Amino acid sequence: xxxxxxxxxxxxxxxxxxxxxxxxxxxxxxxxxxxxxxxxxxxxxxxxxxxxxxxxxxxxxxxxxxxxxxxxxxxxxxxxxxxxxxxxxxxxxxxxxxxxxxxxxxxxxxxxxxxxxxxxxxxxxxxxxxxxxxxxxxxxxxxxxxxxxxxxxxxxxxxxxxxxxxxxxxxxxxxxxxxxxxxxxxxxxxxxxxxxxxxxxxxxxxxxxxxxxxxxxxxxxxxxxxxxxxxxxxxxxxxxxxxxxxxxxxxxxxxxxxxxxxxxxxxxxxxxxxxxxxxxxxxxxxxxxxxxxxxxxxxxxxxxxxxxxxxxxxxxxxxxxxxxxxxxxxxx
Numbered sequence: 519x520x521x522x523x524x525x526x527x528x529x530x531x532x533x534x535x536x537x538x539x540x541x542x543x544x545x546x547x548x549x550x551x552x553x554x555x556x557x558x559x560x561x562x563x564x565x566x567x568x569x570x571x572x573x574x575x576x577x578x579x580x581x582x583x584x585x586x587x588x589x590x591x592x593x594x595x596x597x598x599x600x601x602x603x604x605x606x607x608x609x610x611x612x613x614x615x616x617x618x619x620x621x622x623x624x625x626x627x628x629x630x631x632x633x634x635x636x637x638x639x640x641x642x643x644x645x646x647x648x649x650x651x652x653x654x655x656x657x658x659x660x661x662x663x664x665x666x667x668x669x670x671x672x673x674x675x676x677x678x679x680x681x682x683x684x685x686x687x688x689x690x691x692x693x694x695x696x697x698x699x700x701x702x703x704x705x706x707x708x709x710x711x712x713x714x715x716x717x718x719x720x721x722x723x724x725x726x727x728x729x730x731x732x733x734x735x736x737x738x739x740x741x742x743x744x745x746x747x748x749x750x751x752x753x754x755x756x757x758x759x760x761x762x763x764x765x766x767x768x769x770x771x772x773x774x775x776x777x778x779x780x781x782x783x784x785x786x787x788x789x790x791x792x793x794x795x796x797x798x799x800x801x802x803x804x805x806x807x808x809x810x811x812x813x814x815x816x817x818x819x820x821x822x823x824x825x826x827x828x829x830x831x832x833x834x835x836x837x838x839x840x841x842x843x844x845x846x847x848x849x850x
Contacts, residue, residue: 541577542584545604548574552601555623556614562591569610574601581607590615597622597644597683619644621680624690628676628801629729631763635674635799639690644683649691660688661695666719672726672796674698698722701802709809714749725808726796730759734827737819738803742811744819744831753817755786763797820845 552574556565562585570578585591588611597619601610622644626635632654640650649657658670666673675697681689705725706718715721724745731741748755761777762769764784781788784797800808816831818838822845830845832838843849 538577538580538583541580541607543606543608544576545606545609546574546576547604548601549603551603552605553598553620554601554610555598556594556596556619558596560594560596562586562594565594565614574605575607575610577607581611584608585611585614588615593617595619595644598680619683621682623678623680625678626674626676626694626799628799628804629733630676630799631797632670632672632674632799635676635694639687642687645681646684646686648686648688650687657688657691661691665695666722667795669795672698672722672799674799675701676799676801698799701805705805705809708806710811713809713811714746720792721805721808722800723792723796725800725804726798727755727757727759727793728807729798729800729804731757732827732829734829735803737827737829738807739810739812740814740816740831741819741829742807743814744816746811747815747817749791751817752790754788754790755792757786760784760786760793760797763793 552572554565554569554574562582566575566578566581566585569575569581575581582591584607590611594614595617598621599613600620601613622642624638624642626638630638636649636654636657640647649660652660654670655668658665658668658673674691674694677694677697679690679693681687681693702718702722706721709715709721713721715724724742727745728738728741732738745755745757747753758773761773761782761784764782765773765777778785778787783789784793786793814831815833818832818835818841819829820832820838820841822828822830824845830841832841
């Protein structure tokens with residue numbers, strides 16, 4: 519083997535090591551500070567892809583290789599990490615390795631019940647769980663001295679919330695409550711004239727019914743119109759989600775005829791008007807639909823059961839029965 523070949527074989531790996539070291543340790547100037555959010559359960563693959571897509575590191579493979587070398591590839595703590603404007607891939611890994619995010623984030627999904635929101639918050643890492651042993655009423659009065667209702671259902675806005683790591687979970691509930699106050703006021707102020715609601719809380723109740731009845735964007739205002747029209751005609755709302763809510767833990771995934779006949783404050787088959795409280799945390803879209811129903815005379819609707827999420831709306835009981843035969847019973 520010639521001296522040139524030996525030199526080349528020695529030089530090649532040294533060069534590769536040098537390049538990798540530069541890509542790993544040399545700071546990249548990104549112009550502005552950057553925040554990387556690690557979602558619960560994410561490993562270095564997803565995080566490095568995000569960093570590479572946003573052009574915050576020189577080389578994703580080098581970053582991943584170093585993460586595996588350090589043993590942090592599957593030990594990332596969810597939360598938000600602030601990175602300086604000039605930062606190397608090695609410094610990013612060091613920050614992730616400390617498992618100390620600057621802030622943590624929680625996603626509260628529209629349509630959740632308040633009890634589900636509490637479970638999600640209670641399962642969060644890296645915050646103080648000051649509200650964990652409070653009753654719902656105690657928590658609500660910690661959030662605000664004058665709530666719209668002593669029942670917290672529906673009073674909290676579903677959204678993504680971020681708080682500093684190590685801070686109190688009460689901050690999440692306060693932020694969510696204030697957000698719902700703001701969104702409800704906006705919907706109430708922009709509402710159509712002559713709606714059959716005397717106060718914003720009734721609009722909030724209606725929005726929760728719409729939230730649970732449909733997630734299809736094209737149907738929300740029509741569902742709102744059905745409920746508005748029924749209220750104006752003193753017809754019972756007859757909506758299954760209220761029955762399910764009133765059943766509480768007795769609901770196991772199926773409503774029987776006896777459940778529809780069993781009277782509870784939330785059974786809109788046995789009682790006229792709105793239920794006494796919301797039945798879920800409504801989204802902004804549901805609030806807007808409740809405040810501005812479609813200009814229609816629909817009185818009935820039924821799911822089309824065609825995997826689109828859409829419903830079939832009817833003006834008369836005969837039309838509705840035909841829709842039930844077509845879409846539910848699958849008969850022409």
